[in-house]
Amino acid sequence: MISVTRPRILVVGAGFAGVGCVRRLERRLSPDEAEITLVTPSSFQLYLPLLPQVASGVLTPQSIALSLRRSRRYRTRIIPGGAIGVDLAAKVCVVRTITDRIVNEPYDYIVLAPGSVTRTFDIPGLVDHGFGMKTLAEAAYLRDHVISQLDLADACQDPAERAARLQFVVVGGGYAGTETAACLQILTHNAVKRYPRLDPRLIKWHLIDIAPKLMPELGDKLGRDAQEILRRRGIEISLGVSIAKAGPEEVTFTDGRVVPTHTLIWTAGVVASPLIGTLGAETVRGRLAVNAEMRLPGHDGVFALGDAAAVPDVAKDEEGAVCPPTAQHAMRQGKVAADNVIASMRGQSLQPYEHKDLGLVVDLGGFDGVAKPLGVELKGLPAVVVARGYHWSALRTNVAKARVMTNWLLNAVAGDDFVRTGFQARRPAKLKDFEFTNAYLTPEQLKKQVTAQGGGGTADGPA
Numbered sequence: 001m002i003s004v005t006r007p008r009i010l011v012v013g014a015g016f017a018g019v020g021c022v023r024r025l026e027r028r029l030s031p032d033e034a035e036i037t038l039v040t041p042s043s044f045q046l047y048l049p050l051l052p053q054v055a056s057g058v059l060t061p062q063s064i065a066l067s068l069r070r071s072r073r074y075r076t077r078i079i080p081g082g083a084i085g086v087d088l089a090a091k092v093c094v095v096r097t098i099t100d101r102i103v104n105e106p107y108d109y110i111v112l113a114p115g116s117v118t119r120t121f122d123i124p125g126l127v128d129h130g131f132g133m134k135t136l137a138e139a140a141y142l143r144d145h146v147i148s149q150l151d152l153a154d155a156c157q158d159p160a161e162r163a164a165r166l167q168f169v170v171v172g173g174g175y176a177g178t179e180t181a182a183c184l185q186i187l188t189h190n191a192v193k194r195y196p197r198l199d200p201r202l203i204k205w206h207l208i209d210i211a212p213k214l215m216p217e218l219g220d221k222l223g224r225d226a227q228e229i230l231r232r233r234g235i236e237i238s239l240g241v242s243i244a245k246a247g248p249e250e251v252t253f254t255d256g257r258v259v260p261t262h263t264l265i266w267t268a269g270v271v272a273s274p275l276i277g278t279l280g281a282e283t284v285r286g287r288l289a290v291n292a293e294m295r296l297p298g299h300d301g302v303f304a305l306g307d308a309a310a311v312p313d314v315a316k317d318e319e320g321a322v323c324p325p326t327a328q329h330a331m332r333q334g335k336v337a338a339d340n341v342i343a344s345m346r347g348q349s350l351q352p353y354e355h356k357d358l359g360l361v362v363d364l365g366g367f368d369g370v371a372k373p374l375g376v377e378l379k380g381l382p383a384v385v386v387a388r389g390y391h392w393s394a395l396r397t398n399v400a401k402a403r404v405m406t407n408w409l410l411n412a413v414a415g416d417d418f419v420r421t422g423f424q425a426r427r428p429a430k431l432k433d434f435e436f437t438n439a440y441l442t443p444e445q446l447k448k449q450v451t452a453q454g455g456g457g458t459a460d461g462p463a
Helices: 016-028 048-055 136-155 159-165 175-194 220-232 274-278 327-346 381-394 398-414 443-453
Strands: 008-012 035-040 044-046 065-067 077-087 092-097 101-106 109-112 116-118 167-171 204-209 235-239 243-246 250-253 258-260 263-266 270-272 287-289 302-304 359-363 369-373 457-460
Touching: 008 016, 016 035, 016 327, 048 136, 048 175, 077 101, 077 274, 077 443, 092 443, 101 443, 109 327, 136 159, 136 175, 136 263, 159 167, 159 258, 167 175, 167 258, 175 204, 175 220, 175 235, 175 263, 175 359, 220 235, 220 369, 302 327, 327 381, 359 381, 369 381, 381 398
Parallel strands: 008 035, 008 109, 035 077, 109 302, 167 204, 167 263, 204 235
Antiparallel strands: 044 065, 077 092, 092 101, 101 457, 116 270, 243 250, 250 258, 359 369
């Protein structure tokens, strides 16, 4: 008898791109056509655009963590861990599981969608004292931290310490930073009413960015509208400014100002996952250089997409234009990548990815927002309706849609209870503690690991 081995398709990453790809593969491939494996530390897809609303308590963490095991077509094998190296020649992906075991996972086709990590610079004290806003754990932890600052300030006898605990600094004037500052400012504005011993005027939010404009993709008018909304709420906006150094109780700006604070939130952009650096392939500003079909040139069966790949934007006439690292592109790229993997298996022609950007939406909390859907400029309540409607419709499961809508309605009617959930009971956790950017292998370590295990198998402990 002749045994026919099913092709092994390995998908790395459970973000918008990776999950979109897996779901498409499950729908379009019969179980005997291929073996599908997904590498991800958590068995859920995080709906990242709503993370600021988790940090502010409008949404519960579970509402934007979409289970990967709810699909009726679910048959994908999930490896609970993170990919830390890929040997393209040996066709092996090295995975560190959540129990710290090193696993060599061979593949026939690989789809790289590991996403991005927070971009940091060599700023003294940043990774030791700054908070990120890239993961569900960071958002939940940050909410606890902000409320704890109010609790500590309320109990404090030292006026200087009280003032420092009630100052908050957000670095990054993009969508993540602007929405984070806006949503958390509403949280502290509403919460301070429950602290009769605190002077609300002591609460100060700073939003700074080295760029000359907030969210320049929105255009001059909407950018100015967003700034006006934030300034009306009392958020101090400083443009053309970053931080020079960070300490446990103060932050120094590049313009020389020293702000006493216990809260530094860093949202100054993202970079492709360090996994891309282990491939030894060409990159474009850190993102893997692929063609319009999202295939890595010179390597059959290797595809990359999402934040980690420089996918050509064929919808634009600009030479060298690549798709921005946004959710709307990642979701659509996942489906096209899956179709191209299937086409490769069947010897068919591949299709280029093409999508015209639908516009941008920014929810600033409450009844404030700015949006530019299909080029139409909106602000205020109409923008909020469009923003939330877009996010709600983009949620992958009906359960998630029900949870998010219920949270929105409950928050609108009953407000927030400002409860800390206990994350502060452990040691302080900052930027360096959540994204594990030091876990990836060097080229030498990768080659040693693949050679030692012969392409498949496991090893205990660090490589």
